[in-house]
Structure formats: C-alpha cells, structure tokens
Amino acid sequence: MTAKPPLDPTLPAPRMADEAIQLVDARNRPCGSAPRALMRRFQFWHRATYVVVLNRHGEICVQRRTLAKEVFPGGLDLAAGGVVGAGEAVHVAACRELAEELGIRGVPLRHAGEFCHDRGGNHIFGSLYLVEYSGPLTLQVEEVADAFWCSLEEALALDGVTPDTRQAVEALIASGWLEAGR
Numbered sequence: 001m002t003a004k005p006p007l008d009p010t011l012p013a014p015r016m017a018d019e020a021i022q023l024v025d026a027r028n029r030p031c032g033s034a035p036r037a038l039m040r041r042f043q044f045w046h047r048a049t050y051v052v053v054l055n056r057h058g059e060i061c062v063q064r065r066t067l068a069k070e071v072f073p074g075g076l077d078l079a080a081g082g083v084v085g086a087g088e089a090v091h092v093a094a095c096r097e098l099a100e101e102l103g104i105r106g107v108p109l110r111h112a113g114e115f116c117h118d119r120g121g122n123h124i125f126g127s128l129y130l131v132e133y134s135g136p137l138t139l140q141v142e143e144v145a146d147a148f149w150c151s152l153e154e155a156l157a158l159d160g161v162t163p164d165t166r167q168a169v170e171a172l173i174a175s176g177w178l179e180a181g182r
Contacts, residue, residue: 018035018036018037019035019036019085020033020034020035020085020086021033021034021035021036021039021044021046021083021084021085021086022046022047022083022084022085022086022087022088023039023044023045023046024045024046024047024125025045026045026123028045028047028125033086033087036083039083040070040071043121043122043123044123045123045124045125046083046084046123046124046125047083047084047090047093047124047125047126047127048081048082048083048084048124048125048126048127048164049081049082049084049090049093049094049097049126049127049129050079050080050081050126050127050128050129050164050165050168051079051080051081051094051097051098051109051129051130051131052078052079052112052128052129052130052131052168052169052172052178053079053080053098053102053104053131053132053133054130054131054132054133055132055133055134055149056132056134057134057149058151058152059149059150059151059152060078060149060150060151060152060155060169061080061102061133061137061147061148061149062076062077062078062147062148062149062150062155062158063076063077063080063101063102063139063144063146063147064076064077064144064145064146064147065077065143065144065145065162066141066142066143066144066145067145068142069143071122071162072162074145074160075160075161075162076158076160076161076162076165077161077162077165078155078156078161078162078165078166078168078169079165079168079169080097080098080101080102080104081093081094081097081098081101081129081165082097082100082101090127091109091111091127091129094109094127094129095109098131100140100143101139101140101143101144102137102138102139102140102144102147103136103137103138103139103140104131104133104135104137107131107132107133108131109129109130109131110129110130110131111127111128111129112128112129112130112172112175112177113127113128113171113172113175113177114126114127114128115128115167115168115171117163117164117167117168119163119164120163122163122164124164126164126167126168128168128171128172128177130172130177130178152169152173152178152179152180153180155169156169156170156180
C-alpha cells in the first residue's frame with residue numbers, strides 16, 4: 001500500500017474545506033448547502049457515504065486517518081467514504097470517495113441500506129455500500145495514513161474506531177449484509 005503525492009493527476013482533486021456540502025433536514029430532505037466549515041460548526045444534518053471494502057478472504061479494509069483530519073484525527077475507519085457534495089448523487093459520492101481514499105475504481109458497488117448517525121454533534125444520514133476488492137491500494141496522503149486488512153471481529157474489537165463507521169458496519173451486520181465469524 002503506497003501513498004501517492006498529492007498532485008498526482010490520475011487521482012481526483014482533493015476536496016477543500018470550503019466545498020459546498022448538501023444539507024438535509026431531520027427527515028433527509030435536501031434543504032440547501034453550506035461550506036464544510038459551517039456544516040461542522042453549526043452541526044447541520046447532511047449526507048455521507050460508507051463503502052465497506054472486503055477482500056476475497058472476507059477481510060475488511062481498515063484505514064487509519066491522518067492527524068490532519070478535522071474529525072477523529074488518527075482514528076480508524078471501517079469504511080471509505082465521506083460527505084456528499086451539494087447537488088451530488090449519493091452513489092456518485094461513494095464512487096468518488098472510494099477512488100480518492102483508496103484508489104479503487106471501476107468496481108461495482110452494492111447499495112446495502114441507510115442509517116442515521118446522531119451522536120457527538122454529528123448529524124448524518126449515511127448510505128451504505130459494499131465492494132469486493134483484492135487489488136493494490138493507493139492511499140490519499142491527505143486523509144489516509146495507513147490501511148490494513150483484518151477479520152470483521154478483529155476490526156470491531158480495535159480501539160479508536162470512529163463511531164460512525166462502527167455504526168455503519170454494525171448496521172450491515174444487523175441487516176444481514178455482513179456476517180460475523182464467517
């Protein structure tokens with residue numbers, strides 16, 4: 001797993017702190033947009049994507065967030081993903097985030113449901129996706145410090161897992177999309 005320099009023209013352009021984020025109301029209905037910084041400051045409801053990456057052995061890809069991340073710096077993510085841009089379709093955001101963070105492109109995503117994360121000042125309607133991928137990873141140096149593979153049980157037992165990605169994986173288990181102990 002190698003990290004490419006930030007100016008690699010084959011990767012999507014990094015998202016800026018002032019990018020426009022799709023805002024939604026408490027029922028997940030679009031109600032405008034705001035710069036990312038204001039969305040965080042005022043804790044607005046918004047949409048985000050969560051793409052759980054499994055390899056052919058059934059292991060989950062775990063990412064360590066860089067220390068520069070605005071939320072949960074240095075934490076562990078059990079899914080690739082991020083906020084949905086203003087006017088952006090959720091599945092397009094999921095593909096974009098997967099390509100940005102891990103360099104995974106051209107693989108089919110399976111939509112696996114939705115969940116609501118309303119903790120710690122984060123108000124998120126999350127869209128869940130699964131992808132099977134066993135190729136090389138190209139980490140986004142601004143966001144991903146490291147990535148590794150482990151069993152689902154090992155991943156859920158790790159200290160420092162971000163609460164929203166933990167909830168995303170638990171929602172996939174509860175709905176039967178992922179099976180613990182397989």
